[in-house]
Amino acid sequence: MATFGEAELPLVLVHRPPNFHFPFKHRLQTHFRLLDPLDSDPPESTHSFFSRHSASIRTSAAAGTLLSPTLGRHFPPDVADLAVALLIDVLRRVSAGFRYVRAGLWARNGGFPLGFKLGGKRVGIVGLGNIGTEIAKRLESFGCVISYNSRKKKPSVPFPWYKNVYDLAVNSDVLVVCCALTEETRHMISKDVMTALGKEGVIINVGRGALIDEKELVQLLVRGELRGVGLDVFESEPDVPQELFSLDNVVLSPHCAVATPECFDALEELITVNLKAFFSNKPLQSLVPEMLSRRYEVGTMEPASVLDHVYPKGPAMDGGQIASRDPRQDSYWSKI
Ligand SMILES: NC(=O)C1=CN([C@@H]2O[C@H](COP(=O)(O)OP(=O)(O)OC[C@H]3O[C@@H](n4cnc5c(N)ncnc54)[C@H](O)[C@@H]3O)[C@@H](O)[C@H]2O)C=CC1
Numbered sequence: 001m002a003t004f005g006e007a008e009l010p011l012v013l014v015h016r017p018p019n020f021h022f023p024f025k026h027r028l029q030t031h032f033r034l035l036d037p038l039d040s041d042p043p044e045s046t047h048s049f050f051s052r053h054s055a056s057i058r059t060s061a062a063a064g065t066l067l068s069p070t071l072g073r074h075f076p077p078d079v080a081d082l083a084v085a086l087l088i089d090v091l092r093r094v095s096a097g098f099r100y101v102r103a104g105l106w107a108r109n110g111g112f113p114l115g116f117k118l119g120g121k122r123v124g125i126v127g128l129g130n131i132g133t134e135i136a137k138r139l140e141s142f143g144c145v146i147s148y149n150s151r152k153k154k155p156s157v158p159f160p161w162y163k164n165v166y167d168l169a170v171n172s173d174v175l176v177v178c179c180a181l182t183e184e185t186r187h188m189i190s191k192d193v194m195t196a197l198g199k200e201g202v203i204i205n206v207g208r209g210a211l212i213d214e215k216e217l218v219q220l221l222v223r224g225e226l227r228g229v230g231l232d233v234f235e236s237e238p239d240v241p242q243e244l245f246s247l248d249n250v251v252l253s254p255h256c257a258v259a260t261p262e263c264f265d266a267l268e269e270l271i272t273v274n275l276k277a278f279f280s281n282k283p284l285q286s287l288v289p290e291m292l293s294r295r296y297e298v299g300t301m302e303p304a305s306v307l308d309h310v311y312p313k314g315p316a317m318d319g320g321q322i323a324s325r326d327p328r329q330d331s332y333w334s335k336i
């Protein structure tokens with residue numbers, strides 16, 4: 001069995017969802033020695049890798065666990081920009097107009113069907129967290145009327161709150177979906193909710209695909225029972241329902257709302273700073289609630305049980321992040 005104890009660089013065990021491809025891995029490798037169970041052949045779960053190499057990891061100099069919010073403060077503006085871009089595209093038919101021009105239909109057939117105004121639309125935000133707040137800020141400045149649904153009314157927020165997403169849909173022209181995916185929120189945008197939004201309704205989803213009942217969404221679109229949708233996320237990424245490809249009122253992007261080089265640079269910087277602070281016993285730049293940010297000293301706990309301790313119910317892998325089930329938090333993730 002390999003031993004990791006003699007590595008000169010601090011040893012970091014990477015715990016990531018399979019579909020997160022860690023764009024800055026090479027740069028982090030100049031500071032840390034990364035052990036990524038998913039790079040094993042065949043790929044392994046973090047738990048089994050941890051157990052298998054437990055003895056070596058325990059004798060390495062820096063046994064401990066670091067969990068800290070990483071993207072949190074960097075990505076919401078980028079995700080919000082894409083959500084607004086999708087909404088403007090659906091309403092003003094930007095991509096559809098491009099296809100029309102490119103196919104030579106403008107010259108052949110003349111005028112293109114009118115798009116719809118953004119200003120004045122009643123936008124219901126599903127999940128007014130970091131991203132939802134950025135979206136609200138942007139859309140308010142376009143003259144939209146904002147309201148939201150979340151588990152609880154947020155006392156400092158001026159927008160009307162709807163206790164359930166159905167009532168939010170009844171009172172909205174647009175639903176922007178950006179809440180965390182949990183057992184509770186899976187398929188929260190159900191057929192009933194979409195029907196309540198109505199034939200002139202638009203849905204934008206930058207949260208997670210499974211927040212929407214995708215089969216029902218496709219059926220409603222095929223039957224012309226929604227004005228349009230803009231989707232960055234899908235239930236079985238990267239598989240996208242084929243029916244969507246031929247619909248002109250559908251705008252699709254490949255789960256890239258967060259993916260700007262600026263965001264990844266900031267993320268890499270934050271991860272590096274946090275890991276360096278961790279290895280030199282200094283305070284982290286970004287902290288998670290106490291329960292998740294403990295340091296486990298060598299020998300005080302079996303490494304495998306550290307993960308069980310941090311995720312008492314097991315990590316909720318939702319397709320792009322590790323979401324905590326801790327009810328005190330809205331969502332939590334760590335890319336490392
Ligand atoms: N498309 C992309 O590239 C990205 C997508 N995301 C997704 O966006 C989600 C939201 O991110 P943030 O705003 O930063 O998270 P956040 O934790 O700040 O906000 C989540 C919001 O969801 C709400 N929420 C949770 N459970 C709910 C429920 N049962 N009903 C109604 N609302 C509920 C919470 O009240 C909270 O306001 C993430 O969980 C992630 O899935 C995040 C980053 C990038």
Ligand SMILES: O=CC(=O)O
Pocket residue numbers: 071258320321
């Ligand atoms: O969807 C991306 C994420 O960081 O979450």
